[in-house]
Amino acid sequence: MRCFPYTLKDGAKAWFMTLQxxxxxxxxAVYNKFMGKFYSLQKTTDLRTKIATFSQMEGKPFHEA
Structure with a gap:
C-alpha cells in the first residue's frame, strides 16, 4: 500500500494527496474510492460494452482496429 502513490500521476496523484x-x-477501499472518483458507473458500463462487442473492420489490420 505504501508504494501505491508512486504509481499515480497528474490528476490521480493530486486527488490521492488530498485524502486523509x-x-x-x-x-x-483504495479500489472503491479510486473507481468512484475516476470511473462513473455509466463510463464503466460503456467501456465494458465496447470491449464485449469489439469487431475488426474488414480489411483493417488487427493492430489498427
Whole structure:
C-alpha cells in the first residue's frame, strides 16, 4: 500500500494527496474510492460494452482496429 502513490500521476496523484492520511487501509477501499472518483458507473458500463462487442473492420489490420 505504501508504494501505491508512486504509481499515480497528474490528476490521480493530486486527488490521492488530498485524502486523509491512513484513510485507505485495504486494497478494496483504495479500489472503491479510486473507481468512484475516476470511473462513473455509466463510463464503466460503456467501456465494458465496447470491449464485449469489439469487431475488426474488414480489411483493417488487427493492430489498427
Amino acid at each position: 492520511p491512513s484513510s485507505l487501509t485495504t486494497w478494496e
